[in-house]
């Protein structure tokens with residue numbers, strides 16, 4: 001098959017940088033501006049402070065704001081504003097020491113534990129848990145007594161106690177990334193462990209570290225203020241905690257002395273918390289979620305009337321073979337788009353098709369041609385942000401495109417059955433097969449437990465499962481991929497739908513099982529008299545079971561017709577290209593089918 005050309009109307013999705021997304025969050029931006037101001041104040045303290053912070057003038061003792069001393073004087077006769085400004089230095093310096101120490105201790109430990117696992121993980125996790133169980137404040141007071149109240153040493157020790165926070169998140173990330181195929185690929189290609197740790201792992205853990213640092217800095221500042229409040233630290237170094245402690249002594253007579261450092265402390269901690277939570281929010285949502293306004297605009301954009309000859313892209317593609325009343329499924333001029341900051345990305349562009357009762361319609365096209373999106377629009381299962389507009393979607397002659405979401409969802413399992421592409425990922429690993437077949441029958445069909453169980457058994461036998469009791473008791477990981485697909489087919493037909501949609505139902509299966517599953521689908525379709533719409537990129541599948549065919553490219557239909565006719569004389573060069581690309585595969589599969597005599601384990 002030729003490589004998929006990038007559709008003309010599908011502009012590459014712009015990756016909006018974290019910084020730009022951050023700037024769209026007002027709370028985060030305000031917090032950042034406040035934080036930048038505080039940092040500037042700390043850096044420029046010698047130039048900004050009107051007085052030496054330790055200069056004592058007895059005449060300004062407990063004096064209120066005004067005159068030369070904008071915020072007045074404290075109970076020691078020192079200028080409050082100057083001490084507040086220098087206090088910012090102490091505070092931020094302390095927070096920086098704590099964060100750097102915590103990162104240097106927690107991150108390498110977390111990455112090694114997550115990546116190497118085993119004994120390394122057990123020992124490091126034990127140390128991390130032990131650190132968390134020690135009362136930090138008490139420990140810091142002991143360290144203060146032993147080190148002559150050295151402020152930097154205290155902040156490094158505080159960093160040690162903050163390290164488990166970094167350890168936990170980096171360990172979790174490293175454990176997840178270790179399982180990624182690209183890490184195996186790096187190992188196989190001879191990349192050494194230290195290099196994997198420095199490159200792949202470091203990159204994976206960096207975003208949560210940024211978030212954690214903002215939150216840790218806030219915690220460190222609070223803890224630091226607590227220590228200073230208790231009188232730990234040099235009296236000559238102005239600090240907010242110390243100022244709060246002094247203010248507490250005169251709270252009843254000169255409350256303002258307590259107010260200023262409390263505001264500074266509260267503002268700094270709150271700003272860091274807002275920055276941290278905004279970053280956490282942005283990092284956890286990797287794909288930009290479209291806003292309501294973007295979705296509305298997308299809807300309007302998609303609904304713009306087609307019709308102009310100068311805009312051939314806007315004319316509906318595809319044709320109908322039946323009248324609305326005679327269709328199991330009929331789609332008229334369907335458009336699907338995804339809003340993005342760069343505009344609407346239109347992935348289905350005016351598709352019209354239909355399938356009669358008892359007919360097997362194949363939708364074929366290369367990857368990204370819009371086959372799945374077309375059927376997701378019919379099923380009402382478009383991913384978040386996906387917007388569909390059409391001139392009508394009819395199921396059994398009834399318009400369903402405009403139905404409210406709940407009524408639309410109620411069609412699934414009743415009028416419409418759906419067989420997905422990946423059997424294993426569509427079964428919940430936490431529940432037995434019995435539960436996953438019986439529950440929908442009880443909910444959707446309103447069956448009693450006994451009736452639902454009986455129906456589940458019946459359909460499992462029908463889809464070729466011989467050892468029904470074992471399969472019902474099994475969890476998904478205990479059965480093969482082919483059996484899992486049979487189970488999903490059983491679930492899809494158990495409600496006797498009139499339309500069965502199968503999206504690449506054989507792609508994830510072993511080639512020897514593919515033919516059996518296709519045969520089963522054909523049999524079920526005939527037995528239940530269902531219309532079957534089968535989405536595939538494989539002309540071999542089409543040749544095996546389809547009656548009619550729709551060929552899609554770049555979100556549009558390029559050709560529709562009976563399978564034999566299209567195989568004999570494809571009207572579009574793209575179809576001809578797809579057929580010739582599929583022929584080798586089809587030949588290979590036919591040979592395999594002939595050679596394949598037995599079924600898979602437990603299946604017919």
Ligand SMILES: Nc1ncnc2c1ncn2[C@@H]1O[C@H](COP(=O)(O)OP(=O)(O)OP(=O)(O)O)[C@@H](O)[C@H]1O
Nearest residue numbers: 338347365366367368369370371372373374383537
């Ligand atoms: N959630 C989404 N947001 C934005 N674009 C999407 C989303 N889901 C799918 N698309 C885009 O829609 C286009 C059509 O995708 P679709 O899954 O329908 O292709 P397909 O023909 O079924 O291919 P495949 O056989 O690979 O699944 C692709 O360009 C895809 O990138």
